[in-house]
Amino acid sequence: MKTLSSIPVLASLVAVLACVGCGNSSSPVRAMETAQRPDQILDATALFKANCAACHGAEGKDGAAIPLANPVLLASAGKDNLLAIVENGVPGSMMPAFSRKAGGMLTDQQVEALVTGMLRNWAHPEQLNGATVPIYASTAPGNAEKGKQVFAHNCARCHGEDGMGATAPPRPNTTDVAVKGSIVDPSYLALITDQGLRNLVIGGRPDRGMPDWRNDADGAGARPMTEEEIADVLAWLVSHRVNAPGQPYAKPFPATGEGHQNQSGEKQ
Numbered sequence: 001m002k003t004l005s006s007i008p009v010l011a012s013l014v015a016v017l018a019c020v021g022c023g024n025s026s027s028p029v030r031a032m033e034t035a036q037r038p039d040q041i042l043d044a045t046a047l048f049k050a051n052c053a054a055c056h057g058a059e060g061k062d063g064a065a066i067p068l069a070n071p072v073l074l075a076s077a078g079k080d081n082l083l084a085i086v087e088n089g090v091p092g093s094m095m096p097a098f099s100r101k102a103g104g105m106l107t108d109q110q111v112e113a114l115v116t117g118m119l120r121n122w123a124h125p126e127q128l129n130g131a132t133v134p135i136y137a138s139t140a141p142g143n144a145e146k147g148k149q150v151f152a153h154n155c156a157r158c159h160g161e162d163g164m165g166a167t168a169p170p171r172p173n174t175t176d177v178a179v180k181g182s183i184v185d186p187s188y189l190a191l192i193t194d195q196g197l198r199n200l201v202i203g204g205r206p207d208r209g210m211p212d213w214r215n216d217a218d219g220a221g222a223r224p225m226t227e228e229e230i231a232d233v234l235a236w237l238v239s240h241r242v243n244a245p246g247q248p249y250a251k252p253f254p255a256t257g258e259g260h261q262n263q264s265g266e267k268q
């Protein structure tokens with residue numbers, strides 16, 4: 001019976017196939033003429049959706065990677081850094097290079113259109129209330145010991161005393177969030193660069209409830225972090241990096257001259 005009942009279905013399929021190309025407007029040749037070639041798309045929203053949303057989230061938030069729909073991050077980076085990041089990616093991270101020169105798929109014009117569109121849609125400078133956002137990259141060396149204090153003051157209420165995750169529920173009537181995961185786990189730290197951590201401390205994760213560098217804590221003593229405090233807390237965070245993350249017996253970085261191998265694998 002199955003065979004019989006499928007005959008009308010087949011027949012109508014044949015009819016549909018036979019008709020492909022009959023009507024002028026549905027001609028496949030015409031469709032190919034009107035479809036845009038991928039390298040001609042200059043609409044920022046479409047470019048973002050196709051190239052960035054999988055990691056940075058639809059609408060630039062709630063993704064696995066840092067939210068980009070964030071006025072603080074965009075102000076700190078500025079257009080030139082954004083262009084350079086999209087063109088060349090972030091070496092040592094999952095952030096790919098998109099420009100043709102660097103092996104990606106986007107033309108210079110598309111990178112320009114995308115970054116201009118991101119700034120137009122998400123920068124909202126008026127939301128910064130005139131605050132001076134910390135500079136994007138800094139070479140100021142931080143002090144990890146002092147950074148531990150900075151962490152206790154600015155971060156521990158959500159991330160737990162040692163950054164390994166909150167053990168208590170958030171305090172009531174506050175903006176606190178009890179973050180369960182560890183941010184000092186070497187495996188987490190292996191997925192992010194020092195600059196990536198700096199971006200988070202400056203810009204926060206507004207999509208998840210993490211404040212930016214202004215530390216919108218309630219109560220007395222709440223004030224924006226200074227450049228020195230930012231550098232110190234970063235030094236403390238990165239002091240948890242190890243040489244071979246994910247290995248159960250990971251060793252610290254080898255001392256200079258120790259354990260280096262030449263290309264044929266012999267010890268030098």
Ligand code: HEC
Pocket residue numbers: 064065066151154155156157158159175176177179181183192197200201205208209210211233
């Ligand atoms: C008011 C609560 C709160 C405070 C204060 C806070 N955070 Fe967070 N933080 C969060 C939340 C919520 C997340 C997102 C957790 C998630 O995605 O599961 C987060 C995520 C992070 C992440 C991981 C982000 C990622 O996407 O990879 C890092 C690193 C981090 N915070 C560092 C800090 C540091 C350093 C401080 C202090 C300078 C700080 N946080 C202060 C709530 C807070």
Ligand code: HEC
Pocket residue numbers: 048051052053054055056065066068077082085086090093094095096098114191192193194195196197199
């Ligand atoms: C495969 C995942 C992935 C895709 C796709 C991706 N990104 Fe990223 N992006 C990341 C990660 C991970 C980081 C954090 C890098 C780090 O650790 O510094 C990042 C960081 C960034 C940053 C901040 C730079 C920094 O110093 O950390 C910007 C801006 C950015 N991406 C823009 C984009 C844009 C625009 C697109 C689309 C054209 C895009 N990304 C596509 C994963 C991705």
